[in-house]
Amino acid sequence: MPARESIDHSLEILEPLLITHSRPGRNKHILPDPFKPCVPDELLPFMNPEEVRLPDVAEVETVRHFTRLARMNFGVDQGMYPLGSCTMKYNPKICENIAERIRNIHSSDKHPMHMVLRALAALQRYLEEICGMDACCLWPAAGAHGELTGMLVVKKAFQTRGEDRSVVLIPDTAHGTNPASCAIAGFTTRNIPSGPRGFLEAATVKAHLDKDVAALMITNPNTLGIFEQEIHEIAELLHANGSYLYMDGANLNAILGISRPGDMGVDCLHVNLHKTFGTPHGGGGPGGGPVLVQSELERFLPIPRIVHVPRELFTLSYSFPDSIGMVQSTLGNVSVLLKAIVYIIRLGPKGLLEASRTAVLNANYLKARLKDHFDLPYATPTLHEFVLTDKRQKEQGISTMDMAKALMDFGFHPPTVYFPLVVSGAMMIEPTETEPLSELDRFADAMLTIAEEAAQYPQALHDKPELTPVTRVDEVYAARSLCLTWDMLESKDDGAVSK
């Protein structure tokens, strides 16, 4: 009889690592075995003589492990998720349903692929119409991938023209991916300030224009939720200078059926299917970042392109000599693309319009309920999201981080925090159109309660959250005592955390 192990109550581990459940022989999963399992002799020198290092766990334990983990995670189906510029709207179940259909299709299986390509060609058309653009490439796997693709297209256009332009202008409200994508595409970036009213002024752009400027990358509405009112003049200035206007479509959810990037003078943009078009974000992907361009840039789009032989089938063509080349190994995140099509046709033109109008209504309602209790850095009217700061609460020593963490105890995911960088202590709130009035009110009430607590008992807010699976997580410790795998944990003798 083994001695009874003493239980250490000093450290509570909510869910032990899977490897700690591992015992030799526990996993009894039965596998398909159509073949006699023998490995030819000539392969023996290539084989790993040791056992594969994976946990050996019974099915029920594995299921419970991940079920318990899931229960420690917050999703949109559970409550409001007002992450600014991330558009965490409800993900319709019918989309998941239809996407399941392509599960077993191999991309080399020509006949069913014709049907898939037909659907993808339709998605291209819908996105072109929604954005007012001439052509579309669906393959980029995420927003940043779309940005990179778009900027490679711009680079190629200049190379073809025999011009070597190296600078991209980026407003200070931009997402971090914008400059990072430009850098990979071989550009240098020049940061330009947005105006005092929270949008980029044409005069600022004009002052920065020279023959080295390839493009301006703009997000519209921008990350303050403000419509770029001078975008059309800016586009004209850029075009007169031989430069392009690139638009980051992260915030497209504000303007579906209301205003189109193409009509604003945009030459190239990407959209985020996992934001605007209701596909789930999967805890960080897979997403979808289709790129749209005006006809002048079409020939530079990535290969393959979907081509339609009249009265025949949809097929893929690689014969586009001016293309920037391939950006993904196949056709992007196909099942995500399919979900986006279902989303679009499920809503139709009226539904998309209603979605954007309501997203803007919801954001403005929340702003109206909160603006007297928090600092609102810009008075300019906003669309689908708005930014508050912690300026007032800072006087009591309460930061945006404290308030974000406190919101969790009310059952909400916090807003995007400390972004955009132009606003100190920013809280960027985007409720989306799918939140009911009761949930918006509950959120506003929670924020007001937090503001009150900040004024009266600020100390308590530093200890939030208290009702979440774990309390405030030490991110500094994570970076300092780096532990990224089971093996690193094993080799570490650390009293703070143990298996």
Next chain:
Amino acid sequence: MSFVPHDQADRQHMLETIGIQDEEELFATIPQNLRLTQRLKIPGPLDEENIRRIPQGQFSHVCFAGGGIYRHHIPAMVDALANRQEFYTSYTPYQPEISQGVLQSIFEFQSMMAALTGMYVSNASLYDGATALAEAALMAIRAKQIKRVLVTRATNPRFRSVLKTYLDNTGVKLQEIPFDMASGQVERFSLERLNGEDAALFVQNPNFFGILEPMDCIAKFARQSAFWGIVVSEAVSLGLLKRPGDYGPDCVVGEAQSFGNPPNAGGPLLGFMCTTKEHLRRMPGRVVGLTKDSRGRQAFCLTLATREQHIRREKATSNICTNEGLCAIRAALYLAAMGPRGLRAVATQCVAGAHQILQLIQQVGRQPVFKGPFFHEFVVQLDADKRKALEDDGIIPGVPIEYYYPEIKNGLLVAVTEMNTREDWKCLLENL
């Protein structure tokens, strides 16, 4: 028709709170000339049944297609858990207190990938194998200021295509190392003359033709180059073959779709990157680390963010933000469900099946194009008409590769996995 829950009274109440009469006023900042005056020309709204009636293609049940995307058994558990809303409807886990599920699952993914590849660390995923290779090349440029990237020509041609796109504006030259037409392995002569002091070298193993490369020999020459990486395009091979990390590369990158992710008409896929301690801080993408909460309990969070775009902007190690989180969680679920014997058994089935089927194919008079040792794919020649006829009958005999390798006339890459039943291979043999 949309998923908006409000009724008219709700809207009215909201307008009053905002202090406006008409919703139109909310859009006053959009200049008139930029307003769309007509309705979008797209179909819908459609009800769910009408959406379900849209025709769909039937997939071919007899399928020997691989070439970077593989059909494998996926335990039912994987779908049951991955389809939980907590996983699939959540965002990137920026707020760790309410994201422990995704964070710990990704930590376990990282742990298992590092263990399987034999590397120090793994990131939280990249888009696919092709962009993983491209990111590895960019990492090599940051690490060693190389002038050239060398890649074996028997590396997945789609991966090489994407690599080329990414390298186009870096000033770094891309060169290919030929393969030997007899063995299908890398050409020794070219390998011996590498002289890669100013270069990063990438080798796929098993290569695109399914052939096992002479890794010991390659490693000897690769060590003389500034940086070298091994590309894995069939992750199941990690269940049986020597761990790529044991050859001492700077990184192991590739495609792990085979771990619990269905072919899905081409995607989503699952790019991964594993690397050494030396390169850890140059690695692109998200990484989850173990830490503690304010009460000293085990907890997880995203870490090493100072490499990333939201902090470093144009100086970031990569522009990647959204990755393939749910696919990585599926991979973690798959590996947990398979366990050590399961993954090895699947890899063994693949190898055994491919060799047994090739033997039968040889008996009907078709020879493989390459003589080198292989994993679960091999190349034969089959003329296009014959192939198309098979495809019309719902039999996918493999992936045609002549487009990528014109020197292999009518080349057909045949992949065998544990999903190919006895009926499948009888069907293939009878129709060849």
